[in-house]
Amino acid sequence: MNTVLASLNAKYIHTNLAIRYLKAAAAEYQIELAEYTINDPILNITGDLYAKKPDVIGFSCYIWNIEETIQVAKMLKKILPEIKIIFGGPEVTYDVPYWLKRLEHDADYIVVGEGEASFKELLDYLSGKINYDQVRGVASLIDGRMHLTPQPQKTDLKTLPSPFRFAEDQADLRKRITYVETSRGCPFQCQFCLSSIEVGVRYFEREAVKEDIRYLMKHGARIIKFVDRTFNISRSYAMEMFEFLIDEHLPGTVFQFEITGDIMRPEVIQYLNDHAPEGLFRFEIGVQSTNDHTNELVKRKQNFEKLKRTVTMVKDGGKIDQHLDLIAGLPEENYQSFKQTFNDVYELGPEELQLGFLKMLRGTGLRINAADHQYVYMDHAPYEILSNNQLTFDDILRIKHVEDVLEKYWNDHRLDDTIHYLTTEVFETPFDFFQDFGTYWDQKGWSRIGHQLEDLFKRLYQFIEESKHETLPYTTYLMKKDYLQKHKFKPRKPWWDKEDINFSNLYDLLLSNPEIAGEHFASLNLKQKELHKHTVLVEGLKSIEGKPVQVYLLAYYDPKTGSPSLFEFTKEQTATSTTF
Structure with a gap:
């Protein structure tokens, strides 16, 4: 009896622990593991499983893969009508009558709850070792009626x-x-x-x-x-x-x-x-x-x-x-x-x-009592809510705008200093920043297209330019700083427009008086070629003791490690050494 345990994972880097427990529990049988992702073409998954010539396939089912898994099972039943298909996992453990009816032509058995003992016993039955009434914790349709054997005691x-x-x-x-x-x-x-x-x-x-x-x-x-x-x-x-x-x-x-x-x-x-x-x-x-x-x-x-x-x-x-x-x-x-x-x-x-x-997961108290709070939610997995008595669908969409930019701008940590400034000094609250920017992002249609790293900076710049123009100089400076310190190599083409500034005199000054940029920079003892080849120099405006001050930011990228070092100094510091 050729048996396969399969799972459609959310991403390639994920692994499915459940099918490994099942294989270990049924070690006397020859069982092959097969893992795919929900983004793999259904026909490709089906073709790969078909090539294994299985007699039995067990699928591990969750909210993130149930719909794709059903499509695979449907196709397999058409090309291998004699195959026995088993569904198990948290998604099919609850509302068993619903699943038996929906899967009537796509799955033969549903393992309910903890599966190690039940799966092993089901294989024993399918291989002719025991009778079906000796299999515990498995549901099936027999003559159109649900048959659910008592579940085994909780596993030790x-x-x-x-x-x-x-x-x-x-x-x-x-x-x-x-x-x-x-x-x-x-x-x-x-x-x-x-x-x-x-x-x-x-x-x-x-x-x-x-x-x-x-x-x-x-x-x-x-x-x-x-x-x-x-x-x-x-x-x-x-x-x-x-x-x-x-x-x-x-x-x-x-x-x-x-x-x-x-x-x-x-x-x-x-x-x-x-x-x-x-x-x-x-x-x-x-x-x-x-x-x-x-x-x-x-x-x-x-x-x-x-x-x-x-x-x-x-x-x-x-x-x-x-x-x-x-x-x-x-x-x-x-x-x-x-x-x-x-x-x-x-x-x-x-x-x-x-x-x-x-x-609204099947089996949970919140789903059972959904009417108490007038929940409206998706009929199929992942059963996400659409509204309730406190949130309209408009509210849900607005919060989704927050989620979109939160993921891109905070969780990816591309602009930590910039976002900290905007959420603490510019907008009334952090939520207000993410909400306003998220809604702006959606209105521009950016949520429907891809983006490169530079696009993240350009789009934030555009938003601040239109909504908080008075903060643009310092915000721009922080964005440049974030951009330079996150790179592991000297950027070829920065996101900002080329500055019409000739830094030749300033570079000459740094060569003759490196202490202007601090002791650490001076200790690097850079020559002219190294300074021009491995650094980026920008200017900006920041507030120091409540007054706007013009500053310079020098990013040096170590050619051995690729790690950047940032040095900041004011225009006044340069003026003490030269008439630059």
Whole structure:
């Protein structure tokens, strides 16, 4: 019996942990793993699976791949009518009658919930070893009626074999994200999240997890992401794992965790600040909303002051990048309330701020009680909301404008100094900047076309020129500074129009009096050829002690490392040495 376990991942760099657990649990069978992306042509995926001549195919189903997976299954059933197709995963675990009806001609079985035992038993049945009524946790249509066998008891995670020891995975470990789980379940009851449905938290065997991580690092894994819903729910467990990873990590490895910010103990953060190498850890913290009433409605317990303490301590430590999440569209959070949420979280200065929109996931309390808040949402995955009793569709679109430019201008960190200035000194609040610019961006049609790096600068310049013209001189100077310091090589053609300025005299002055640009620049001891070949010189206007001052910015790109060094000096400093 030729069996294939397949998944359509969101991106190539992702891997699917579920199908690896299933293969490990059914090790007595010959099972091939097949991974694609949702952007691959459906015909190409189907053709590749067809070439494997499978008798059985199992698909791992999530909100991001269910529609594409169904298309593949439909096509396979047409060209291989005898094939047995199994769907499993969180997307098809809930509303099983709906899925059985919709997939009547496309899938033969649905594995409901945790799949290791059920999938193995289903293969036992298909290979003739057991009767169908001995298969637990599987749904199917028999004579047009739903047949769902009782689910097995929750798996003792300590008994599961490792999903990481397949030789065929080794070649790609360095190039892709490796997902690891050390626990299943979540202690919280957030009504928008599937994790709220399972009661309690179960843990894998600690030493086995450590051995898996050692194996993964030894064979090249560089990005290891823990998928535990709340990695730090047990302080002692989290500390043990942090200590292990600090002591045994290999250079270049990065570990990512989903952290609940308001329960993180200060002494744990202090330990990480004192002992963790910079860049080893990355935290993802779901804030979602700072509106207390909204959090109460979705049964989300959150102490924002303690969360702020955690984020601030981590940021001050300078060792760990933080990714903070927001959700627009939660109950009773209107446009103004969400604006406050955004500003509250943006003020914390996370390295990345993810703005997402509520998805009404099957099985969640929020979807079951959607009428309470007049939710209107997409019929098909990802079930994103279109409106509710607090947000109109116009409001949703406006917030999407914010999301678009937030991703390009903050999360990509192309213009950090510029954006900081605009969000703190020019616009009333950070949200106002991103909203005004995002709406302008959409009105210009830029959201429908591609862009190069230089385009990001030119478009921001155009927006500021039209909306905040009085700030343009200093904004332009900061944009030039951001542009020059983010490059790893001397830019060939900067984004700004060529300045009609002859810097020859100033270059001569820098050669004869390099101290004008500071001791560090003087210590470089640059010759004339090096100065002209490896530097960029621009002028600008900035405010010093409340007065506008003309300044020069010199960017030197080290030909050995490519790293830029920036030197700033005023026109007055040059005047003390020459009549330049």
